[in-house]
Amino acid sequence: MQTAGNTAFVQPAHPGGLLLGESTAMHNVFRLIERVAPTDVGVLLTGESGSGKELAAQAIHQYSPRRASPFIAINCGAIPAGLIEAELFGYEKGSFTGAVRAHAGVFERARGGTLLLDEVTEMPLDMQTRLLRVLETRKLYRVGASVELSTDVRVIAATNRCPMQAAQTGHLREDLLYRLAVFPIDLPPLRERDEDVVLLAEHFLVQLNAQAHARKRFSAFAHMQLKQHAWPGNVRELKNCIERAFILTDDVLELAPMLHNGAAASQIGSRTAGAREHLEIRVGSRIHDMERSLIEATLDYFQGNKRRAADALGCSLKTLYNKLNGYSQNHECANN
Numbered sequence: 001m002q003t004a005g006n007t008a009f010v011q012p013a014h015p016g017g018l019l020l021g022e023s024t025a026m027h028n029v030f031r032l033i034e035r036v037a038p039t040d041v042g043v044l045l046t047g048e049s050g051s052g053k054e055l056a057a058q059a060i061h062q063y064s065p066r067r068a069s070p071f072i073a074i075n076c077g078a079i080p081a082g083l084i085e086a087e088l089f090g091y092e093k094g095s096f097t098g099a100v101r102a103h104a105g106v107f108e109r110a111r112g113g114t115l116l117l118d119e120v121t122e123m124p125l126d127m128q129t130r131l132l133r134v135l136e137t138r139k140l141y142r143v144g145a146s147v148e149l150s151t152d153v154r155v156i157a158a159t160n161r162c163p164m165q166a167a168q169t170g171h172l173r174e175d176l177l178y179r180l181a182v183f184p185i186d187l188p189p190l191r192e193r194d195e196d197v198v199l200l201a202e203h204f205l206v207q208l209n210a211q212a213h214a215r216k217r218f219s220a221f222a223h224m225q226l227k228q229h230a231w232p233g234n235v236r237e238l239k240n241c242i243e244r245a246f247i248l249t250d251d252v253l254e255l256a257p258m259l260h261n262g263a264a265a266s267q268i269g270s271r272t273a274g275a276r277e278h279l280e281i282r283v284g285s286r287i288h289d290m291e292r293s294l295i296e297a298t299l300d301y302f303q304g305n306k307r308r309a310a311d312a313l314g315c316s317l318k319t320l321y322n323k324l325n326g327y328s329q330n331h332e333c334a335n336n
């Protein structure tokens with residue numbers, strides 16, 4: 001969950017905020033953001049993983065009259081089903097075991113501002129019903145409360161599924177879809193906006209140079225490779241690729257080790273260049289360790305794209321998140 005800094009009271013000069021792009025497709029996105037930001041209308045952001053949906057949500061918030069209030073992003077796929085109501089709407093002291101004090105949910109904490117419901121199609125259907133009611137009445141009950149609270153939040157939803165398909169397959173309530181998608185904005189995949197690739201790559205390199213007080217640059221060949229690669233992981237893949245190249249080279253950045261060669265990498269489509277295709281597991285390994293290694297290697301293979309990894313592993317996205325949460329908690333325990 002993130003809360004944007006609220007220091008910028010002045011409307012940014014550019015509706016896209018930190019979202020960069022020179023392509024016609026991105027200019028269209030900026031135009032939509034500029035039109036919708038000043039309103040209170042719900043926005044549904046669609047687009048592949050890593051295409052900039054969260055950045056677009058932040059841009060809408062920053063370009064809206066709500067910019068001085070909080071921006072909160074919550075990942076509906078990452079929260080266990082039993083906790084999501086409390087996370088969204090808060091709870092009263094004593095409303096369930098462990099509720100030792102009252103807690104404000106994100107709807108209350110984002111008061112006056114913007115709430116991004118990321119991966120909204122992963123929300124359990126009964127919660128979608130409750131969410132719809134809150135959106136329609138602008139009123140909510142904290143878990144265990146008898147007093148209704150009014151809300152003042154602009155809701156933006158995001159998904160990397162096709163929303164119509166999600167509705168057809170029963171992942172998204174149709175009435176909620178129509179409520180959320182008053183104003184849909186689709187973030188185009190990077191492969192459909194070649195003009196943006198070098199611009200973004202140079203932007204990330206400038207940032208890395210500034211952080212490291214360095215003056216590294218791309219070779220002409222690297223520029224060519226940037227344009228040839230298919231970027232299945234979109235801007236996130238590009239950013240990670242530049243970061244790896246930056247670490248690996250001293251002066252002139254070559255991308256070859258990251259991308260194999262452009263054509264081959266494009267054909268591979270969704271896989272990370274350099275990611276391992278095979279795992280070696282010792283006989284006698286603990287099942288838990290084996291599962292963890294498999295999950296981590298699969299995530300690595302799909303460049304951190306949890307949906308693709310979950311599909312490949314044959315489990316739900318929620319199961320994958322639960323397992324990853326478990327690993328990070330074990331890690332924290334081990335460090336204590």
Ligand SMILES: Nc1ncnc2c1ncn2[C@@H]1O[C@H](COP(=O)(O)OP(=O)(O)OP(=O)(O)O)[C@@H](O)[C@H]1O
Pocket residue numbers: 018019020021047048049050051052053054055056160200235236239
């Ligand atoms: N147009 C852009 N200009 C600059 N940076 C971008 C742009 N698009 C994406 N990024 C960067 O790429 C990364 C991924 O973007 P973001 O998290 O917004 O994608 P997303 O669509 O929400 O992905 P996911 O579906 O996996 O949550 C971030 O580091 C973001 O800052």
Ligand SMILES: [Mg+2]
Pocket residue numbers: 053054118158
């Ligand atoms: Mg996102």
